[in-house]
Amino acid sequence: MNANITVLSTDVLIIGGGSAGMWTAKMARRHVDDVLIVDKGPLDWGGLCSMSDGNFIVPHEGENLMDWLDDIVYYYDGLCDQKETLATLAKARERFRDYEAMGHTFARNPDGSYHTAPQRGLPHIKATTSAPLGKGGQNMRRELLTALKALNVRRMGNVMITRLIKDGDAVSGAVGFFTRSGLPLIIRARAVVLATGIGGWKTSYHQNSISSGCVELALTAGAKLRSMEFAGIWNTPERFAWTGQSVLLPLGARFLNSRGEDFMLNHYSPIIGSKTDTLYNVRAMVLETRAGRGPITFDVSRIPPEGIASRRPEAGWMKLNDTKLKAKGIDFFTDTQVWVPQIQTSQGGVQTDSEGATCVPGLYAVGTAQSHLVGVYFGGFSLCQAATSGHDTGLAAGAYASSKEMPAFDFGFAEKCLDDELAHLGRQGIMPKDMDVTVLEVVTASDVSILKSAGALSRALDRITEIRAELIPYMAAPDSHYLGKLIESRGMATLTEAYIRSSLARTESRAGHFREDFPLRDESTPPYWVVLSMEDGKMKTHREYLPMDEYPIKPTRFYMDQFNWS
Numbered sequence: 001m002n003a004n005i006t007v008l009s010t011d012v013l014i015i016g017g018g019s020a021g022m023w024t025a026k027m028a029r030r031h032v033d034d035v036l037i038v039d040k041g042p043l044d045w046g047g048l049c050s051m052s053d054g055n056f057i058v059p060h061e062g063e064n065l066m067d068w069l070d071d072i073v074y075y076y077d078g079l080c081d082q083k084e085t086l087a088t089l090a091k092a093r094e095r096f097r098d099y100e101a102m103g104h105t106f107a108r109n110p111d112g113s114y115h116t117a118p119q120r121g122l123p124h125i126k127a128t129t130s131a132p133l134g135k136g137g138q139n140m141r142r143e144l145l146t147a148l149k150a151l152n153v154r155r156m157g158n159v160m161i162t163r164l165i166k167d168g169d170a171v172s173g174a175v176g177f178f179t180r181s182g183l184p185l186i187i188r189a190r191a192v193v194l195a196t197g198i199g200g201w202k203t204s205y206h207q208n209s210i211s212s213g214c215v216e217l218a219l220t221a222g223a224k225l226r227s228m229e230f231a232g233i234w235n236t237p238e239r240f241a242w243t244g245q246s247v248l249l250p251l252g253a254r255f256l257n258s259r260g261e262d263f264m265l266n267h268y269s270p271i272i273g274s275k276t277d278t279l280y281n282v283r284a285m286v287l288e289t290r291a292g293r294g295p296i297t298f299d300v301s302r303i304p305p306e307g308i309a310s311r312r313p314e315a316g317w318m319k320l321n322d323t324k325l326k327a328k329g330i331d332f333f334t335d336t337q338v339w340v341p342q343i344q345t346s347q348g349g350v351q352t353d354s355e356g357a358t359c360v361p362g363l364y365a366v367g368t369a370q371s372h373l374v375g376v377y378f379g380g381f382s383l384c385q386a387a388t389s390g391h392d393t394g395l396a397a398g399a400y401a402s403s404k405e406m407p408a409f410d411f412g413f414a415e416k417c418l419d420d421e422l423a424h425l426g427r428q429g430i431m432p433k434d435m436d437v438t439v440l441e442v443v444t445a446s447d448v449s450i451l452k453s454a455g456a457l458s459r460a461l462d463r464i465t466e467i468r469a470e471l472i473p474y475m476a477a478p479d480s481h482y483l484g485k486l487i488e489s490r491g492m493a494t495l496t497e498a499y500i501r502s503s504l505a506r507t508e509s510r511a512g513h514f515r516e517d518f519p520l521r522d523e524s525t526p527p528y529w530v531v532l533s534m535e536d537g538k539m540k541t542h543r544e545y546l547p548m549d550e551y552p553i554k555p556t557r558f559y560m561d562q563f564n565w566s
C-alpha cells in the first residue's frame, strides 16, 4: 500500500462536525468508546450552526403538540410524515432542556416567559429565539463542543471524505484526503454517519462552504435520496446578507415592488401577505419582475422601535455586515434596500428510517443530510431537527457499532478510489469557480427553480448531463485546496441533476415545488415522495405513497390555497 496513506479506525465515523454531527457524536458515546468526527472545514468550526441565529422550534409546556402538527400538515400541503414530525416535536422539548442544561441562553420577555416569534402566518408554530442576537449559534457550537471534549470524542478538521467503502452490503469505512497537504486517508469504521448536510449551490448566505458531496457519497454507496425536487430558495439583500426575516416579517416588514405596492398583500395573498415562506415571496418577486414591476425592496419602516432594538445585531457576522452597510451610509432599519431571490440548499436528503438508518447496513444520515423538509420552511426547525435526529441517530449508530466486529476492509479498492481522486492534483483544466458559475447558470433560471416547467426542466437536464459528461472530467486542481473545490463543484453538478430529475417526476404543485404547467395538487393520487436512486450508473426516480390511513390528520386545508398566482 502507498506509504503516504494514513490509516485510522474507529467505532463510529461521523462525516461532518455541524450541529447534527456533534449531537450524533455526543449520543453515540453512550454505546462505544471511540467516536471520530471529521470535517473538511477548520477543526471544530461547527458547520452552519456557528453562523446561525440559534432560533429553535419547541412547543413549550402547555402547548398542544397536535395543534402544532396540524399547522405543519397544513403548511406542507399534506406532504408530511406525521409520525416522524409528531415525534420530533415531542423530542424538541427534551433537546431544548438539554441545551439549557448545557448552559444555553434562550431569550426571555420582561415577564420571564420565553421570547418567541410566530412563523409564516401559522396559528401555533413559534420559534424560540436565542440571546444575545448574533451569538445564538456560536454559543450552541461552544456548548456542544464542551460536551464532546468531556466525552473524549476525537475530532479532525481539514479532512474531506470522497467515497464510502463497503464490505459486501454493509459500509466498512471511508476514504478521503487532508485538504491542506493533499495526503490520502483511509478510515475503517463499524458504522458511518453522513452529517454533511445534503448540499447546495454556494450562495452568499454563508453557505458557500457546504458542498453537495453528500449526494455522491450516498448514491455511490447504494443509499436512496428523497424529496430532491425541493430546495430552499431564500431572498437576501443585494449587498450584504442578513438573517432573521422569519422574525422581521412578523414584526411588520414586507416586500414592495417598484411602485411601492405591497404586492403580496394586495395581489397574491390577501390574508398572509409577506409573512410567509421565502418560496412564496420569491415566486411573487419573479412574477412582479416579469410584469415590469421590479426591482423588489424590503420595507422595514413599519417595525416598531422596540422591534428594531431587539433585531439590531450585537455580535457575529451580522454585526460586521451592519457595520459595512453603515460605512456605505445605509442603515438596514431606515433605508430601503433591493432584495433578490437566491437558491440556497437542497431540501432533499438521504432516505432513512426514524433512527437515521439508510438502506445500507451500518450507514446512517442525520440533520440536513436527511430528508426532512418539503421546500417550505419555518425558522428554527433546522437546529431542532439537527438536535432531535442527531440524538436518536447517535444512539442507534452507537448501538449498531457496539454489536458488530470491525468489518473487513477492501484496501485495494480504497486505494484505487484515492488514486482516481488524487489524479486530479496538479492538472491543468477548468477551474472549480468557473464550473460553479456554469452549473449555477443552469439552476438559477427562474423557470428551473422557482416557477418550474417541463420544457425548461428538460432543457436544463440536457445541459447538466452534458456538463457532467463533457466538462467535469476536464476540471483542474492545481493544489489540494482546489481538489476540495473541484469535488464540491462536481457534487454541485450531481446535486443539480438529482434536483432536476426529481422536479420533472413531481407532476403537480405542492409545498415548495411549483410547476407552471401543473399549478394544482394532483388529487388523483395520495401524496407521494419522489425517491431517487442509482440503477446501472443512472439516476432513476420512483414514487412512494404516504400511508395516509395511518396518520391522525387527514388533510382538508392546504397552505398553498392561500395564494393566487394567476
Ligand SMILES: Cc1cc2nc3c(=O)[nH]c(=O)nc-3n(C[C@H](O)[C@H](O)[C@H](O)COP(=O)(O)OP(=O)(O)OC[C@H]3O[C@@H](n4cnc5c(N)ncnc54)[C@H](O)[C@@H]3O)c2cc1C
Binding pocket: 015, 016, 017, 018, 019, 020, 021, 038, 039, 040, 041, 046, 047, 048, 049, 050, 051, 052, 053, 054, 055, 056, 057, 159, 160, 161, 162, 195, 196, 197, 205, 206, 207, 209, 210, 211, 213, 214, 243, 366, 367, 368, 369, 379, 380, 381, 382, 383, 384, 386
Ligand atoms: C446565516 C444562517 C442562519 C441560520 N439561522 C438558523 C436559526 O436561527 N435556526 C435554525 O434552526 N436554523 C438556522 N440556520 C440553519 C442551520 O444552522 C443549519 O441548517 C444547521 O446548522 C445544519 O446542521 P447540519 O449539522 O445538518 O449541517 P451543517 O452545519 O451544514 O454541517 C455539515 C458539515 O459537514 C462538513 N462536510 C460536508 N461535506 C463533507 C465531506 N465530504 N467531508 C468532510 N466534511 C464534510 C461541512 O464542512 C460541515 O461542517 C441558519 C443557517 C445560516 C447559514
